[in-house]
Amino acid sequence: MLAGRAGRKELGSNSWGLLSSFVALIGANSAHSQAFGRFGFSEIPKLPTFELKRDGFRARSESADQLKFWEVLPRWVPKLVNGLECGYEFPNRSLCPSRIRISLCSPGFEAYFPDGIGLQCSSLQAPFLSWADGSAGQDVAVPPSHWLAISFQDAQPPILLSFLDKQTSLQVVGKPGAWKIKSPLGYKGWVKFGLPTGLESFETSGVARLGQLSQRVVNLADYWTQSSPKLVAFSASEIAGGVVGQWTFDRIGAAIPEAANSALAKGYGLKLLSKVDTLKTAIAGLPRAFAATKDLKIFLPMAPRRRGRPIILGKGALVGPDLSNPPGIFSASIASLFANAPESLGNALTAGNDEFLSHLATSKEPVSGRHVPFDSGGRGYHLAAIQALMSQCADTRLDRDDELFESCRLGFDWLTWLPTPESASTRARTGAYLALAGVVGNTSERVFGGLFHAGVLASTGSGSLDVLGRLRAELFRSGSKSPFALALASPLQLIAGPPVFASREGSVVKLRFAQGASGRVAKIWMREKWEIIDVSNSEDFAYEKATDGFVLRVTARMDKTAVVALGEKAGAKLPYLDSFPSYTEQIIP
Numbered sequence: 001m002l003a004g005r006a007g008r009k010e011l012g013s014n015s016w017g018l019l020s021s022f023v024a025l026i027g028a029n030s031a032h033s034q035a036f037g038r039f040g041f042s043e044i045p046k047l048p049t050f051e052l053k054r055d056g057f058r059a060r061s062e063s064a065d066q067l068k069f070w071e072v073l074p075r076w077v078p079k080l081v082n083g084l085e086c087g088y089e090f091p092n093r094s095l096c097p098s099r100i101r102i103s104l105c106s107p108g109f110e111a112y113f114p115d116g117i118g119l120q121c122s123s124l125q126a127p128f129l130s131w132a133d134g135s136a137g138q139d140v141a142v143p144p145s146h147w148l149a150i151s152f153q154d155a156q157p158p159i160l161l162s163f164l165d166k167q168t169s170l171q172v173v174g175k176p177g178a179w180k181i182k183s184p185l186g187y188k189g190w191v192k193f194g195l196p197t198g199l200e201s202f203e204t205s206g207v208a209r210l211g212q213l214s215q216r217v218v219n220l221a222d223y224w225t226q227s228s229p230k231l232v233a234f235s236a237s238e239i240a241g242g243v244v245g246q247w248t249f250d251r252i253g254a255a256i257p258e259a260a261n262s263a264l265a266k267g268y269g270l271k272l273l274s275k276v277d278t279l280k281t282a283i284a285g286l287p288r289a290f291a292a293t294k295d296l297k298i299f300l301p302m303a304p305r306r307r308g309r310p311i312i313l314g315k316g317a318l319v320g321p322d323l324s325n326p327p328g329i330f331s332a333s334i335a336s337l338f339a340n341a342p343e344s345l346g347n348a349l350t351a352g353n354d355e356f357l358s359h360l361a362t363s364k365e366p367v368s369g370r371h372v373p374f375d376s377g378g379r380g381y382h383l384a385a386i387q388a389l390m391s392q393c394a395d396t397r398l399d400r401d402d403e404l405f406e407s408c409r410l411g412f413d414w415l416t417w418l419p420t421p422e423s424a425s426t427r428a429r430t431g432a433y434l435a436l437a438g439v440v441g442n443t444s445e446r447v448f449g450g451l452f453h454a455g456v457l458a459s460t461g462s463g464s465l466d467v468l469g470r471l472r473a474e475l476f477r478s479g480s481k482s483p484f485a486l487a488l489a490s491p492l493q494l495i496a497g498p499p500v501f502a503s504r505e506g507s508v509v510k511l512r513f514a515q516g517a518s519g520r521v522a523k524i525w526m527r528e529k530w531e532i533i534d535v536s537n538s539e540d541f542a543y544e545k546a547t548d549g550f551v552l553r554v555t556a557r558m559d560k561t562a563v564v565a566l567g568e569k570a571g572a573k574l575p576y577l578d579s580f581p582s583y584t585e586q587i588i589p
Helices: 005-011 017-024 207-225 260-264 326-336 343-358 381-395 403-409 424-439 443-459 469-475 482-490
Strands: 051-053 058-059 068-070 077-081 083-090 099-103 110-112 117-121 128-131 134-136 147-151 159-163 169-175 178-182 189-194 231-239 242-249 276-278 289-291 295-301 465-467 493-496 501-505 508-514 523-524 529-538 539-546 549-555 562-567 585-587
Touching: 005 068, 058 117, 068 549, 128 169, 128 207, 134 207, 189 469, 242 443, 260 443, 326 343, 326 381, 326 424, 381 403, 381 508, 403 424, 403 443, 403 465, 424 443, 424 465, 424 469, 443 469, 469 482, 508 523, 508 549, 523 539, 529 539, 549 562
Parallel strands: none
Antiparallel strands: 051 058, 058 068, 068 117, 077 083, 083 099, 099 110, 110 189, 117 178, 128 134, 128 147, 147 159, 159 189, 169 178, 231 242, 242 295, 276 289, 465 585, 493 523, 501 508, 508 562, 523 549, 529 562, 539 549
């Protein structure tokens, strides 16, 4: 076994202690930790549809007026944060929200008003209030309704208020430049704020336009006027051709990120396995597809999951890798995946990991309180991601959680399926590295690897940075015939033991190995038993039943090279790989 985390104690390296310190620092950053995504490193999160401030909010449009809260809210301190949702609490004040929650599974945001609703705006003309059956201007208390739309005579996006707990009324009073919108009957409950026309400007200077606005809301009420779905469970599973991620919510209607459609249009063959409702007409800035069930299932095609180190025909890796830069780390990591990689390569990777961890500077993300190996500007993110790739490649265990990968995953943004740094080049590199690291990880990590790949692919366009695009195209497809993908799916895989070298003589495959730092016992997985033709320089050998196949256990004699001759199984040819993928970056013209 190469020098991965499972073997560091045996090799006497201090990597284990450094990694343990890192794990202790980042706390429960495991596969079950909640990400913070776009909610991180900022007191008030940036939404695609609304600009939120302490004193109010506005549609993210240059033409939009701001609606101000009755009083300026104090500092936004989160009480709940995960990659899909963030919640804040404020002191109870009349006509002001005491809680605000934001869900990326539903456009807009929700606010809880414990003692009436109060908003203010400075438009020159009084805003209109519209409901299903009519509209009204200033000084008119509209009839109680489940929702009301606030619109303006000049062209700007209207604001939809959906009252989630009971019907209520609103009234516009005041004078030009100082309008107040209040609930004359009082209201205690949640209000959902949305944009019924998206970021499209929509002037309502006449009865006909007001009627069109009301009808639009009526047509889309099922999507805009319901409480946001909450995530209750996540699971991942392997199926033929890839993996399936399943997100289970407490209700139907979770919005499908546009990254899914964009990646599909760019050629990635992901599939939505759940029933989906799609709007007939796209609305600027808003999602178009929604889950029609509580379960959102996404199939992400990719190369098969490895069981260990694939045994291949061909030459091994060079023993002196350059780990001073991402391209060198990438090359060494890819070479270390295979059973014929020398133990010196594993030692070099372990030393490189030692060096990285000993100088690793973590940041405490202020919103979630979690420690991560990058800062608010994304510095350190792509370096941690390439180290996560190296860490994944250096470990053969199927069900372990890679701590570096999981700490990087905390910055995953659900809306874009990308890491969160503002720098486009950092996002491209980090996303590409984490996509590849996910492929060779456990099933949950493979799901996020597929999402990162989809996000990177969806974001590429003229002038963007494409990182390792050809390799990702080979790995993130079902039934890829590229030599590297076929090599990863070798029918013989080294689960544990020293390097194994393979050669073919006719229909006979000969495997050779000698005692190394990882001992002299080789455990080789195969789905079906291969015929054992001959074994030499071995103390013992036997097949053992595994959950998904069989494991051949062979013990080499001391100071001898064990040779195992196997009859190659029909339809399961040992792949040949004489060269490994090279690191590539290019600007797309």
